Amino acid sequence: MKNLVFPLLFLSGSLLQAGENWPQFRGPTGDGVAQDADIPVTWSETENVAWKTEIHGLGWSSPVIFSKQIWLTTATPDGKELSVLCLDKETGKILHDQKLFDVAEPQFAHKFNTYASPTPVIEEGRVYVTWGSPGTACLDTKTFDVLWTRDDIECDHFRGAGSSPILFEDLLILPYDGADHQFVLAMDKATGKTRWETKRSVDFKDLDENGKPKADGDLRKAYATPHIITVDGKEVMICQGAMATYGYDPRTGEELWRFDEHTNHSASTRPVIHGDTIYVPTGFSKPWLLALSGPKKGVLDESSVLWKAKKGVPKKPSLQLVGDYLYAVSDGGIGTCWDARTGDVMWTERIGGNYSASPLVANGKLYFFSEEGKTTVLKIAPEFEILGENTIGDGFMASPAVSGDALYLRSRTHLYCIK
Secondary structure, eight states: OOOOEEEOOOBTTBOOOTTTOBOSTTTTTTSSBOTTOOOOSOOBTTBSEEEEEEOOSBOOOOOEEETTEEEEEEEOTTSSEEEEEEEETTTOOEEEEEEEEEOSSOOOOOTTOOSSOSOOEEETTEEEEEOSTTOEEEEETTTOOEEEEEOOOOOOOSSOOOOOOEEETTEEEEEEEOSSOEEEEEEETTTOOEEEEEEOSOOOOOBOTTSOBOSOGGGTOOOOOOEEEEETTEEEEEEEOSSOEEEEOTTTOOEEEEEOOOSOOOOOSOOEEETTEEEEEOOSSSOOEEEEESSOOEEEOGGGEEEEEOTTOOSSSOOEEETTEEEEEOTTSEEEEEETTTOOEEEEEEOOSOOOSOOEEETTEEEEEOTTSEEEEEESSSSOOEEEEEEOTTOOOSOOEEETTEEEEEOSSEEEEEO
16 A cells, blocks of 8 residues: 655644644645635735834744744844844734844854744744754743743854754754754753754765865755654654755654755755655755655665656745645746646746745645745646736745735835735
8 A cells, every 4th residue: 555645734732723823934734835815816015915014133034923923033134133023913013022142253144044044933832933053942922931042052054044943742853954063953842952863864075184074064054944744654754954855753863764866955945745755856056856755764766766857946945736736936936837746847937036935825826925026926727827916025035924814924124914
């Protein structure tokens, strides 16, 4: 019998109110789907904008939503002050604005990144925020008290942190893939103490005579966010590193399998799942889109690749899966639809613009958000059809969030509520 793989539909063991909460990067199921949300197709600065709130500092982290609260992180452009904000979902009023960490000597961050790019994760009563190695914290969402912090984790993020944390049972799990160290860490979500730590088993091993890496940090760096699935009733965490895709036991950190025949580095997207197939873009440079079959065990080879594609593959935006079709917009604005089962290209079209934010599906429509502030709305179909184009704000680097029938977009300077 075929071993089916399904995304987990729960977060931290607690049930989510369907459609109201957007608790992590790419939403409740981690795949950018808000299927029943009736969000607008058209908007502008004067149409369908319920409110607009300026956000100080600079950050590409996506907003997360639980009940009536929106949380996001920010930082000063120089990375010396790291802050968290909470807003009222209905009015956009800032309820809490707190600096959590001072960083005397921040690491370098690339111009396409910021010092506040990882997205928080939230559950009832608790929000977990991170800026990578400079600091991670847990706050009480009712009192705004800081319950615990960590600033002792060593990782040279090289071009800035990007991986977002996830919750699993009583664990907060974060990848750290830097120029010096590459590992995955699980903390006790109640205390912040380390429960397990697993080093990446694949590294770029070009060393000099002193045993130090000759290659720069890009070949060790990754920005990807993990995704947990179930295989034959057992949870597996899919977690991309710089040069390989891994499957881990999320409770123990044990490496179950890996596929390390990547030709690229610095994976940035969150994987998506269709049946027993995992879809992952391989990173920067000249990425491939891989469709990896399951179940898996040990070190995998090319026999695990069902199909792969080279054209139209995104480096930063995640993929979007709807039914039997896989959609993507490349960083340079090429939209593509593949048959998820075969890899056949259904359509490929120039959308225009540049893209870092991940797409969104809502009520049979596909939304692409550009760095220039344009949103292109497409019909979910194997044929290409544009339903609307909208321009607002000063560009989108952060991925969207949805609550009810409202769309929340973080531009470079503001947070918008569109409904």
